Structure formats: C-alpha cells, structure tokens
Amino acid sequence: MTFDNPILVIGATGKIGSRVASRMAALDHAHRAVSRSTNPAFNWEDPATWADAMRGMRSAFVTYVPDLAAPGAPEVVEHLAAVARAEGLRKIVLLSGRGERGAELSEDRLSRSGLDYAVVRAxxxxxxxxxxxxxxxxxxxxxALAAGDKLEPFVDADDIADVAVAALLDDRHNGHTYDVTGPRLMTFADAASEIAAAAGRAVNYVPLSIEDFHAALLAEMGRAEADLLTSICAEVFDGRNEWVGDGVQKALGREPRDFADYVRNAIAKGAWRQAA
Structure with missing residues (x-):
C-alpha cells in the first residue's frame, strides 16, 4: 500500500466521493473515506469533527454538501483549508459547480489558502x-425541470472521479481548474428521449417555470433545499453552460464518455427496470 500521500475523501457516500474512494482502494493507496457516519466522522455542520478526520492525511478530495452555491459556502471552504493546513495537509482537490458564482468564490478562497490545489468543475x-x-x-x-430548452454537456461521474484521482496523485495538476463535461450538448428533452428509447419506456420532459418548479419542490422537501435547488436552476440555466469543456482531455489525455455509453451501461446494471 502507498503510504507517502495518504488521501482523505470527504463526502465518501456521494456519487463522486464513493467513486474516488473505490479507485483509491483499487490502487491500494492509503486513504480515509469519511462522512457523518464514519469513525472518525466528518460533519460539515460540526467543524469540531474536521481536524480528527484530517489527522495524518496529506491530500484531500472535497465535496461540499449541500452545494458550493449555498450561502456561506466560500467561508466554509476557507475555514476548511485553514484546518487542513494546521493538520499538515498539502493539497485539496475540490469538486466545484460549473457556472455557479458561489462555487467560483469558494475556488478563489481555496486558491489563496496557501495549499496546493486543483479544481474539478462539473x-x-x-x-x-x-x-x-x-x-x-x-x-x-x-x-419536469426548470431548464427550458437550454443545452447541457452532461458529464459522467466516472470521468469526474478519474480526473479527481489524477489530480490527487500527480502534482502536475496543481493549480489547474478542469471544466469537465461530456463530448456533446444536449437538452433535457434529448436526454429523456435517449433514455426512453434505450430502456423501452415512456419518458417525457416537461419544462417548468421557476415558480412552478419551486412549488413542486416545496411539496417534496423543506424550504431550504427547495430554495437552493431553485436558485441553482435559475442561475445555471441561462445559457452560461452551453459549451463543451476540455477538462477530461487535458487531465487524462482521452475523450470523455458519451451520454449514450452511460445509458447502455446503466441499463446493463439494471437501471430503470422498476415499475417498467
């Protein structure tokens, strides 16, 4: 096992964090995957847990919950970086939000922390x-989403994890910001149509107004989460993300996975069989 750069994975139960942790395990690389339920625990809402989780680590992959677009996120990232420095960490690889102003402010706080860093924007x-x-x-x-007919370069979680792992293990990525996307632009209607055709089930996309989207979310979740998701959609679905990035190519030297490949793989794993 590789012990010279033990890696902390914050958010290890999430879609990206779990993939980063599994890759570290496959590489037999020393790592600590943490969440609120692990020992040591890491709880974003309890900064007193952070130092214990970081102790003995040298690099960290960071996924902030609920989202870097949330109010106060830049200050939280700044505090995290300060604790990381105090505990002897050298580098943070941050999963960031593409086109989110709050995420960009968080990236800026990290870049001025004195730590080595890399940013993976998705x-x-x-x-x-x-x-x-x-x-x-x-x-x-x-x-049903408040995305209108805006185009999105949907990115595969496995590509994001691959870029994050490369940045954690190779210092040539230090100081880089990678805009990771899929290879083509699609609307949510396009995505629904591709899933429907491949899975053999009806899936229709219904564009909602911001107001109707917020009302629908309020019926399913608390106001704080509904407000956050609605504000993110209002921000990023204005056309700002309607371009294809080259972060996967720059970081990994290969093309990103296509949405059609994702759909085939998801079906092979049993996705969307329920209530078919």
Missing part, C-alpha cells in the same frame, strides 16, 4: 438520472 452528472434526484422522475415517466 455541472449535471449523467448519473443523476439513475442514481440521484432525477431517478423518480424517470421512473414516473415525467421529467
């Missing part, structure tokens, strides 16, 4: 459709 993950918040919508046959 927006909508392919896996949101089968592992995340959009799965119930796909199973119901109606994907």
């Amino acid at each position: 927006s909508w993950f392919n896996q949101n459709f089968d592992e995340g918040m959009l799965l119930p919508s796909i199973l119901s046959g109606t994907l």
